[in-house]
Amino acid sequence: METSLQAPVIPSPAVKDTVSIRKRIRRSFRQIRMESVFKQTLAIAGLLLVILVLGILLTLITQSIPSIRLLGLKFIWGSTWNPVKDVYGAFPFLLGTLLTSFLALVICIPFSVAIAIFLGEYYPTGWFADVLKNAVELIAAVPSVIYGFWGLAVLVPMVRALEARFGVDQPLGVGIFSASLILSVMIIPYAASLGRQMIRMVPEHLKEAAYGLGATRWEVIRHVVLPGTKSGLFAGILLSLGRALGETMAVTMVIGNSSILPKNLFAPGNTMASVIANEFTEADKTVYLSALIELGLALFLVTVIINIIGKKIIDRFTNE
Amino acid sequence: MRTDNIQYRIGKSKGFKILTFVLAFACMIPLAAILFFIIKAGITRINFHFLVNIPRPVGEKGGGIANALLGSVIIIALASFIAIPIGILAGVYLSENKKGRLAYWCRLSVDILQGIPSIVIGIIAYFWLVKPLGGFSAFSGSVALAIMMLPVIVRSTEETLKMLPPSLKEAAFALGMPFHRVIFKVIIPVGISGILSGVMLSIARITGETAPLLFTAFGNPYLSADVTAPMQSLPLLIFNYATSPYNDWHDLAWGASLILLIWVLFLNVFTKLISARWKVQL
């Protein structure tokens, strides 16, 4: 809805004072000018974000140049990470990142959607809902270091017992599976919170119309509420995925930190973010440091690709 | 129409309700477990002295977390001051421009930003602010945290505002209100609960972040309010103490974690009060 630049409102002939007429005209012109200034400010805010991300990309690239020059494409396909001999292959970490993040997402989606529906549809108000809502936000506030410690102290022994039951040959407890479990807990709030907001904002009259036609609660949710909130839910899911891709501390404590390619879900592995966090402060060679930053660049590019694909999927879903 | 068809549909609806309940509550189990873990470990250490003293070395009684508390408050306040206006404005921009090249790239940038690991953002802030200026500062830490807050704020603002009925905006325009008034006096107040929820989530997220502050705010064992100098923060303190070999430092870490959680809870309640006062009911 654009209000185009047009002549100011001509005051009624009943107003006799020409000074006040001129004041009103000036005020109207000022407001119109302020409108375009404001619109420009909004655009600048949007532009700022793009510039920020481009700046980050630029810095990452310039700092990775020594390593790119040395290794080239072997960085992506190589499976050995040997800082002593300056052989850096990031493939096991790439695999670990993708495995843990997507597995965590798959595990968390039913729970996030359930919370979103619970708080948005069944119990939008009331003290009980407040408690649950605060609890969900609390999940996001727990420092990742605490998740790591709790994971190591509580979750890993449980997973180890599970692995022993399944007959895995080295039941360690740490591994890709444990990391995915912890991650899935940590990323619940993002999709849940956004989803809940979306569900609450579905207009009442749409739902009432459906009820009026004899739909059950489930059918209203399935056919009225959820379709309307698809874009918001997906945005929340993408946020959750983003969080999972970048999470460092908690993952690093329970993933087993092995640089060998993981053989199955229970094997120890490693993720790009956790390698960076683990080795950055102790990197004592320029090439080593720049290889770690190149890892950050790789993670950045992985996030870009996943987001572009995700957006295409969202577009297809919301325009069906 | 056969009655068992209705019964089946009602049964399905009830079943779905139960499923939703079960899943929603299942999420609370790990949270409860973690809270129990922290409370059991940390409650013994919290008293008045804990909150107002600065840390003492190993073996000395009476250490506290005052510098970390103050530091966290200052760093987070500064980060919010930077991130919230930009985030909300960008969110408004995106909700006003559903199509358009800049909007597409902006949306993509926001989602990418969310996926960048916190340590990479800390490294970036180091290269942009710490290295050129020759020193660590709370300000560079705040900038790093502000960058991390942006995606959640922008996305929640955008999605909330997109869901508002267009009739609201059209009515405001029809009354002759200029665009900025429409946004600030009509659109944002109606969407305030969603926007504030996004803000709260982003603050909750950065309250617990350690990695971005390692190379920016650096840490400080003394009480300091100087934003151009290194400053301590709760998550840094927790990390340093929890990974040390000494049990009394471990206890400090758990006590500090408990304080952190209480603080976030308090922020939540505070936000609800503000949102209730400002909210315009449709």
Add this chain to the structure above:
Amino acid sequence: MVSLGMLSLLSCSGKSHHLIGAGSSFDNPLFSKMFYSYFQSKGMKVNYQSIGSGGGISQLINRTIDFGASDVPMNREQDSLSPARVLHVPVTVSAVVLSYNLPELRDTLRLSPRVLAGLFLGRITQWNDTAIAALNPGVTLPDLPVVIAHRSDGSGTTNIFTSYLSLISADWASGVGRGSSVNWPAGLGGKGNEGVAGLIRQTHGAIGYIELAFAMQNKMAFGKIRNKTGRFITPTIASISAAANIPMPADGKASLADTDAPDGYPISSFSWVLLYKEQDYRHHPREKAVGLLYLLDWMIHEGQHYSSDLYYAPLSPNAVNAGEAILRSATYDGQPILTHHN
């Protein structure tokens, strides 16, 4: 904005009473005790953050801190990147112990350098291997697979341990090498000392390397290692200090791995404080340089009293003398800073 400016002006005046240091996390507990006492007696605030030895070195090179602390001396590349010459002052001695989870053993396990290398290269895979049994006569070793626990994060402790292994095993030197982060042929990674300690505690048959303080605090069993003179040495404060009682080179960069000292524990290492030899540089006024030098002088003398309570080994007399000489060589604009004899 104005208030921010005022705040920074107000604090500028106090900045000469501030020193900033960073580096080794191993030194952190000792430094926190030392600097706290120093603040109480001399009023000088020292802000030390444990960001890792490599971090300490690179921040010193970038001149964002006044002094660094490292468990590893600067390597050639770091020397070339540094804008000026850096002095290494030894301030304490650390040791890496081999901790294991074999509750069925009543006596302490005895290990030799060759067996250690074999274990960590993944060549000795069972606890009842003949090589281990030969070192421990009369002990029934269990028929259990060996699980190696190592550090997943870069660390000075790894550097110390792998330097030792490179020294005593040619296979290790050529196959794996030394560094704060290496490509381990076998085993699991744990984050930080507590990660490795946790792995050891939770896995029956695990063996890994951790700092002495961790092992003592967590009451974990650790092994006796055979040193160069053939004795099996238990890592204690005394044996670690003894390892450092060797003739010191002028630049202080002595390696204690596989030490010649007869009663010395072989997997020991100095921890150094790093500072620029010429203290006149950007953002570094004379008062700071003087404060820094007196602080370091105090650290290698009175500060050593705090070591043993925290499971750090105090410096040997040789090391203190070497440190004094190195500190005396520091200059400001060409003039030596320390003008007294302590």
